[in-house]
Structures are given as C-alpha cells and as structure tokens.
Amino acid sequence: MTTTPSAAALTGATAKTATDETKKATVDYESFLKLLTAQLRNQDPLAPMDATQFMTQLAQLSTVEQSMKTNDTLTEVLDTLKSSGMRMDMAFLGRKVEATTTSLPLAGGKAESAYTVSGTPASVKVEVLNAAGAVVHSAAGSLQSGRQSFAWNGRTASGATMPDGLYTLRITAKDKDGKALETASVIADTVTEVRTVDGATQFVLKGGATVGAGAILSAS
Missing domain, CATH: 2.60.40.4070 (Immunoglobulin-like)
Incomplete structure (x- = not known):
C-alpha cells in the first residue's frame, strides 16, 4: 500500500480575488491614460507641462501597466494550479x-x-x-x-x-x-x-x- 498525497484544492474565493484585482488594475490603467492624454491636449501652449512632472506621470503610468500585467500572470498561474490539482485528485478514482x-x-x-x-x-x-x-x-x-x-x-x-x-x-x-x-x-x-x-x-x-x-x- 503506497501513500499518495492529495493535492490541496485552491479556493474559489482566491481565484475571484485575483480576477477582481485584474479588473481593478485595468480600470485604473485606462483612467490614468485618458487623464494624461486630456492633460496634454488641454495644456496651455505658452506654459507647457514641466518636463520633470511629465516624466513622473509616465513613470506612474508604467507602474500601473506593470501591475495589471502582474495580476494577469497571477490569474493564469492560479488557473493552472487549480486545473493541475483537480487532475491529481481525479487520479484517486477507482482506487x-x-x-x-x-x-x-x-x-x-x-x-x-x-x-x-x-x-x-x-x-x-x-x-x-x-x-x-x-x-x-x-x-x-x-x-x-x-x-x-x-x-x-x-x-x-x-x-x-x-x-x-x-x-x-x-x-x-x-x-x-x-x-x-x-x-x-x-x-x-x-x-x-x-x-x-x-x-x-x-x-x-x-x-x-x-x-x-x-x-x-x-x-x-
């Protein structure tokens, strides 16, 4: 008789949290991009945006975009682990x-x-x-x-x-x-x-x- 550890199933709540965070990051990214575009379009030609301030906002935009990509990757990993865990549990059928x-x-x-x-x-x-x-x-x-x-x-x-x-x-x-x-x-x-x-x-x-x-x- 051999001991076979069962895969711990991932909770639905964990997957849902990752999905919600991804949606939130997408909204933040799109809103930030629209705001920055509107700011550039409506700036005073005689008093353009300070270069340092502009670079700071671009850096913030990059951070938001990276966060969104990270959440997407995390969701994919969680889905893969959940699928893998279920396949391991199914191996007990008939045993x-x-x-x-x-x-x-x-x-x-x-x-x-x-x-x-x-x-x-x-x-x-x-x-x-x-x-x-x-x-x-x-x-x-x-x-x-x-x-x-x-x-x-x-x-x-x-x-x-x-x-x-x-x-x-x-x-x-x-x-x-x-x-x-x-x-x-x-x-x-x-x-x-x-x-x-x-x-x-x-x-x-x-x-x-x-x-x-x-x-x-x-x-x-």
Whole structure:
C-alpha cells in the first residue's frame, strides 16, 4: 500500500480575488491614460507641462501597466494550479483508499472498520448508530494498544437484521481515572466520485461515505 498525497484544492474565493484585482488594475490603467492624454491636449501652449512632472506621470503610468500585467500572470498561474490539482485528485478514482471517518458502510450484512485510542484505555465501548442517531449495536472494545479491527454483521442485540446503508461508528474510551481518551476510526473503500464543494475536494466512496482530501491516509 503506497501513500499518495492529495493535492490541496485552491479556493474559489482566491481565484475571484485575483480576477477582481485584474479588473481593478485595468480600470485604473485606462483612467490614468485618458487623464494624461486630456492633460496634454488641454495644456496651455505658452506654459507647457514641466518636463520633470511629465516624466513622473509616465513613470506612474508604467507602474500601473506593470501591475495589471502582474495580476494577469497571477490569474493564469492560479488557473493552472487549480486545473493541475483537480487532475491529481481525479487520479484517486477507482482506487482503494484508507480514510479517517466515523462513517461505517454496511453492505451484504458486512461492515468493517479499524480504530485507535490515544493513551492506555481502561475501558473501550464500540457503538454503531443509525441515521436517526439511535444505537443499533454495542460491544466492548479491545484494551490493547495500537490499531484494532472492528467487524459488524448488521445484527442488533435482539437478533434483528439492519438494512444495508451508511451507519456511524462511535468509539468511547476512558483511562483508569475515568478521563476520556481521544479516538479515531478508519475505513478502507474505493473512490467512486470526486467532487469540488466550495473550492474543497471531496471523495465519495463506494459504501456511501464522503471524506475530505485531508482524511485520506493512503491509497493502493
């Protein structure tokens, strides 16, 4: 299994800012040019503009023009990076990834996940919740350190069979003093769709879970 870093997607707000700055620079440049032309056209022939003042205004015009060109170049760079980032994200399509998420897909009466607990737990409880937030399965987790596996056959304590779909895995761990410990759960699934939502990349997995770029730990 090889780790593949996901490209950070550029936000739409950043691209919009660059575009707005380009438009603003264009307006400033055109306005400055019109003002300078009108000033030259309407100057008093007997008292022409001072040469030093004229050169200063030309230098200002050059600065505005350079700023406009710089903003144009920046916009092109941002567009290129955004396109490149999306192409890299699309490379995850069809690949099996490991991602941190509390989502637990159940398919064909089978659901698998893994979890870790920070510190040394004195008690670990593993619960599966349905879409309404109700607990449909509960079990004691392992007290051993390191990564632990979890499997669920889709049955409740009463023996009822739950329908296939997306559930939530909740891990609760405490140390010997009753203090809550941090936990994290991981699933392995195949990427079936790549989306961009508000400038951020989201990966839709086969079992229905949706994870962000930062949640992907590895891909194979």
